[in-house]
Amino acid sequence: MGAPPRKSRATIIDIARLAGVSKSTVSLVLKNSTLVKAETRERVLGAMQALGYVYNRGAANLRLARSNIVGMVISDLMNPFFTELAVGIEEALYRAGYVPLLANTGEDPERQTRVLQSIFEQGVAGIVISPSNRSDVATLLDIARAGLPIVTVTRRLAESGLPYVGQDNTAGERIAVEHLIGLGHRRIGFLGGYATMATQRERVAGYKEALSAHGIVFEPILIAESPPTRSGGGAAVKTMIDLPDPPTAAVCFNDMVAVGAIRELSRQGIRAGRDFSIVGFDDIAEAAHNAPPLTTVTGETRQLGAEAAHVLLDLIAGAPAPSAPVIGPTRLIVRESSAAPASERTRLRA
Amino acid sequence: MGAPPRKSRATIIDIARLAGVSKSTVSLVLKNSTLVKAETRERVLGAMQALGYVYNRGAANLRLARSNIVGMVISDLMNPFFTELAVGIEEALYRAGYVPLLANTGEDPERQTRVLQSIFEQGVAGIVISPSNRSDVATLLDIARAGLPIVTVTRRLAESGLPYVGQDNTAGERIAVEHLIGLGHRRIGFLGGYATMATQRERVAGYKEALSAHGIVFEPILIAESPPTRSGGGAAVKTMIDLPDPPTAAVCFNDMVAVGAIRELSRQGIRAGRDFSIVGFDDIAEAAHNAPPLTTVTGETRQLGAEAAHVLLDLIAGAPAPSAPVIGPTRLIVRESSAAPASERTRLRA
DNA sequence: AGTGATCTTTGGAACGTTCTAACGAGCAGT
DNA sequence: ACTGCTCGTTAGAACGTTCCAAAGATCACT
Known part of the structure; x- marks a missing residue:
């Protein structure tokens, strides 16, 4: 069953003809006007059904200029x-x-x-x-x-x-860094992104704010730029740990960078969340399921x-x-990729 | 600089008026017709420039019925x-x-x-x-x-x-299972998805094909259905390892299930790729960056x-x-989440 | 039967294009 | 001077809607 494919769609005029009314009436039925008599409406709806009518929004839009x-x-x-x-x-x-x-x-x-x-x-x-x-x-x-x-x-x-709608990147990165500082870290890197990206600049600003609020001097060498990707994150964290005096933690431009960094760390035998803390940004779906689950900042x-x-x-x-x-607001989600620095834990245990 | 926002877009008729030609001529210019004299074309293009004309594809489509x-x-x-x-x-x-x-x-x-x-x-x-x-x-x-x-x-x-365009799910899953069998696994689970999904049925078919081709009897208990998500994968692998006689490896409905399964395994102290082999399906971007990197089937x-x-x-x-x-074709990508079963390695070492 | 008032219906222009058919101008050939 | 071409241009219908203005029906009152 089912009609053969029609060559072209039925129009309001075809409906009108079949229902024995004018196209204006059909149009009124289409917009549920109370003006048309119930019986007429039925007849028109029946005709639509019969012809398999589909509204042509394009035509309507042309007329309505919207x-x-x-x-x-x-x-x-x-x-x-x-x-x-x-x-x-x-x-x-x-x-x-x-x-x-x-x-x-x-x-x-x-x-x-x-x-x-x-x-x-x-x-x-x-x-x-x-x-x-x-x-x-x-x-x-x-x-x-x-x-x-x-x-x-x-x-x-x-x-x-x-007009612009965005997240509070600066505040978000600030709380991320403050979380690490609260954990006892003093030497904190920033991984990923490029200063040509407005978002990166805003996040770096938050990073610097948090440092200076806690009397930690900002060291340009602790910023490692990279593509905002997993492999970029891997490369960035590598330059960081190869530093003569490497940081004990890093915030990342975004979660993909963070995930890539964690992966590279583990390749180097360094366990994120124990030997090195990582905080991401964005809370992508993957973050909660990463190994270890990623501490990150969500912008909803x-x-x-x-x-x-x-x-x-x-x-x-x-x-x-x-x-x-x-x-929009921004919120820290603490998971397992961040912890107190190893030195701190040692000191406490002693 | 910059004109004030116009109330409504200039039309072909406005252009025609300004250029002193008919709208037909403007239309010809629009379609790069060789019919119009070079000089006229210039004049028309100039008018368009001046009025900031934008083509109205909706109107054209109405006329052209496409x-x-x-x-x-x-x-x-x-x-x-x-x-x-x-x-x-x-x-x-x-x-x-x-x-x-x-x-x-x-x-x-x-x-x-x-x-x-x-x-x-x-x-x-x-x-x-x-x-x-x-x-x-x-x-x-x-x-x-x-x-x-x-x-x-x-x-x-x-x-x-x-009309349908898809991947060869059955063949893909077959090579995945054959890869595990080749590694020495005999007891292999299938994790995730539901039999109500056509894709799952096709993949399960490939799984069964591979088993029977290698004389392994299919055991329904080794199929653990779950939502095709990371957390579904976690749940599915859990039921699997809680079995009295658990498998040593599993293929998964898709990569998200696989990633979730690996995560759950590690939570249980089981290391994927050493203690238990996991193979995914789809090769999502995350697969290569997972810990351990995921062996999976890509459908391009x-x-x-x-x-x-x-x-x-x-x-x-x-x-x-x-x-x-x-x-479309399907191809196995071997990474680190699959390896010979522990028993096999022991036997070889002895 | 005539007068409004209230419902219901309708013709036709309009939206911005495309395209057919036809037209005028210029020109070559007779 | 006419014919026939080519070249460049154009008027106007058409696409499928919406909506204004107005017309026709119906009805309740006198």
């Missing part, structure tokens, strides 16, 4: 942090009746520019973007000036003046995505742009 | 396997000039039905879907019957007759996504549906 599609531009979907962010955004959009057009730029600014153009042409209602490194701000501003709501998330483009990633979506939806609804960046 | 948007419905984006699949699809679509409308159903069949409807209304050119568990096949078939190309990926809906996930996209694009271009399922 859209329920939103562009979602993600800088690196393969990074679990951004995956969760995307899921948070998608979920919130979906609840509000919007659907995201996805583009994964893979941190390629040129690709970002192209997809923005394409998304713009598509007639979306707005764009949420986690900008790639070295984003071309001009394109973004062109689009914003054309009147399209844009929200940046996760990476701040301060020069742009675009999914919530953050939802928040970004809501800011965009407000903008679309005509609200004025938020006057200040929206900064 | 679209360059494709629906991408993913059952669980938080699972790294599906993330990579989605990235593979997105990349291939993007190359072909298409953009994916994303929906993450989170394995909820009702949500899946709703988003399919919404995506359908949107007027997409086709749909790629990794169906959720217990999918409502009827909706999918309704849409397919309406003439919209649909490709299922990863999860086969055999009853549906829809990203490639698979690209393949699914291409099948869909062909369908959209009017090609007939592939007569048989498209099954």
